[in-house]
Amino acid sequence: MLAKLHSVTLEGIEGTVCEVEVDVARGGFEKQMVVGLPDPAVKESTERVRSAITNSGFTYPDTRSLVNLAPADVRKVGPAFDLPIALGMLAATGNLLPDGLRDCVIVGELALDGRVRPVQGVLSMALTAAAAGFGRLIVPLENAEEAAVVNGIEVFGVGSLSQAVGFLSDALPLEATSVDLNAVFSRASRYDCDFAEVKGQETAKRALTIAAAGGHNVMMIGPPGAGKTMLAQRLATILPPLALAESLETTRIYSAVGLLPHSTALIATRPVRAPHHTASGPALVGGGTMPRPGELSLAHHGILFLDEFAEFPRHVLEMIRQPLEEGTVTVARARGTITFPARFILVAAMNPCPCGYFGMRDRKCRCSPGQIERYLGKVSGPLLDRIDLHIDVPPVAFRKLRGRGDQETSEAIRRRVCAARVVQQERFAPERQDGRIVTNATMTHRQVEQFCPLDAAGEQLLRSAMAEFGLSARAHDKILKVARTIADLEGDAGIGAAHIAEAIGYRKLDRKL
Numbered sequence: 001m002l003a004k005l006h007s008v009t010l011e012g013i014e015g016t017v018c019e020v021e022v023d024v025a026r027g028g029f030e031k032q033m034v035v036g037l038p039d040p041a042v043k044e045s046t047e048r049v050r051s052a053i054t055n056s057g058f059t060y061p062d063t064r065s066l067v068n069l070a071p072a073d074v075r076k077v078g079p080a081f082d083l084p085i086a087l088g089m090l091a092a093t094g095n096l097l098p099d100g101l102r103d104c105v106i107v108g109e110l111a112l113d114g115r116v117r118p119v120q121g122v123l124s125m126a127l128t129a130a131a132a133g134f135g136r137l138i139v140p141l142e143n144a145e146e147a148a149v150v151n152g153i154e155v156f157g158v159g160s161l162s163q164a165v166g167f168l169s170d171a172l173p174l175e176a177t178s179v180d181l182n183a184v185f186s187r188a189s190r191y192d193c194d195f196a197e198v199k200g201q202e203t204a205k206r207a208l209t210i211a212a213a214g215g216h217n218v219m220m221i222g223p224p225g226a227g228k229t230m231l232a233q234r235l236a237t238i239l240p241p242l243a244l245a246e247s248l249e250t251t252r253i254y255s256a257v258g259l260l261p262h263s264t265a266l267i268a269t270r271p272v273r274a275p276h277h278t279a280s281g282p283a284l285v286g287g288g289t290m291p292r293p294g295e296l297s298l299a300h301h302g303i304l305f306l307d308e309f310a311e312f313p314r315h316v317l318e319m320i321r322q323p324l325e326e327g328t329v330t331v332a333r334a335r336g337t338i339t340f341p342a343r344f345i346l347v348a349a350m351n352p353c354p355c356g357y358f359g360m361r362d363r364k365c366r367c368s369p370g371q372i373e374r375y376l377g378k379v380s381g382p383l384l385d386r387i388d389l390h391i392d393v394p395p396v397a398f399r400k401l402r403g404r405g406d407q408e409t410s411e412a413i414r415r416r417v418c419a420a421r422v423v424q425q426e427r428f429a430p431e432r433q434d435g436r437i438v439t440n441a442t443m444t445h446r447q448v449e450q451f452c453p454l455d456a457a458g459e460q461l462l463r464s465a466m467a468e469f470g471l472s473a474r475a476h477d478k479i480l481k482v483a484r485t486i487a488d489l490e491g492d493a494g495i496g497a498a499h500i501a502e503a504i505g506y507r508k509l510d511r512k513l
Helices: 045-055 079-092 122-131 141-148 161-168 181-188 202-214 228-238 244-256 281-285 314-318 321-326 369-376 381-385 410-431 445-451 456-469 473-490 497-505
Strands: 002-011 014-024 032-035 065-070 104-106 136-140 154-158 218-221 303-306 328-333 336-341 345-350 389-392
Touching: 002 079, 002 122, 014 079, 014 122, 032 045, 045 079, 065 079, 079 104, 079 161, 122 136, 122 141, 122 244, 136 141, 136 161, 141 154, 154 161, 202 218, 202 228, 202 345, 202 389, 202 410, 202 473, 218 228, 228 303, 228 345, 228 410, 244 336, 281 314, 321 328, 381 473, 410 473, 445 473, 456 473, 456 497, 473 497
Parallel strands: 002 104, 032 065, 104 136, 136 154, 218 345, 218 389, 303 345
Antiparallel strands: 002 014, 014 065, 328 336
């Protein structure tokens, strides 16, 4: 007897609906085969399914059976096919009426005793099933809330194979899982840190406010212990709150790689990723035999903090140049290419020299001019061009560290940032075609010419800076983008000489390399 049902497989973070066909023969030796380009985890499902069916009180067929996973040219990965294969086996042997399998997508891993274990990537699977027009989705109980954030499909969580059979046979009614998104965001959108905890560093705070308002990348240069890491960790707290679409995009990445925290339906705070400088290229940008997202994609809609920037291998740093421009990572393999989203704010931090104390009055630098030049030269000019703001982070004076004055909170800074973002949304509204949030940092050259006109004083100031520091055409556009953001924060419609002067001041590292 032949039974048909549906499941979903993931390639990267994108899902593909698969038809699971189970054919149990009337005679022949007991043998089960799984075909349709399965990976080892899917092939091993044979023994898990056998034990789960037997230990759940059902009879496993003693004749030949064949499981086909279609389409046959798409690789099937992971243990999520255990539950649909087991239900297909029961339907093919008459233990389950096939009517309940229609209009239904099923995913789940089976334990040997018949329990249904959670799987990775359920949010992407739910989005895929809903987009394909299916009305119901059966998932492991632990994954039910994660899947239920998707509109247009009913989600049912099951804890065992027996429970799934009872539900599909209409013998055991289950309530569809529902999630209050407002409650999820209210509960999970709180940060554990605040800008009010940062003493001093007013210049750095101003630069990070500009970075948050316009979505600009930042380089911080300063000695050890000056507060670079503390500032980077708090940048996320002044960014605008995550929109639902952004939250879904970020959550599906974490779900696909198994990093979604337990009992978390959605990621409601902007991620902050801080990989160590020994991270490999694939770990940073993504890849592997079966490509999976890297740190750049895990920082999507959030912050990628690269501390000890000059200690990263140069070839690894060069890998992030294209994602910084395009907001995506493309991994090419012989079987095809996979594209992962990677739109983030880069925050890089480095010392001014190998020992870290060049230019400090209180500590003597032990580095020779040649060592300093080689150290700074580890960051290539083309990569530096893609970083909008270069700021000095000097040591904090004792009196400021011990001061009791009130510091501006993240919430107060965020209000100014959000006001500037509203101005940008209105400015770029006619240009948006794919619904993507556009900021000043993502303006094209044509948009820079359209939205960043200069008066005579600003034109002369920019011309002088270009000639004196030998800035590139990309640096020219970066200065205008930053100046546009400064003007937005100040509530000015036009860009003045003061805005250009401040933006030029944030290109200090160009003069050193």
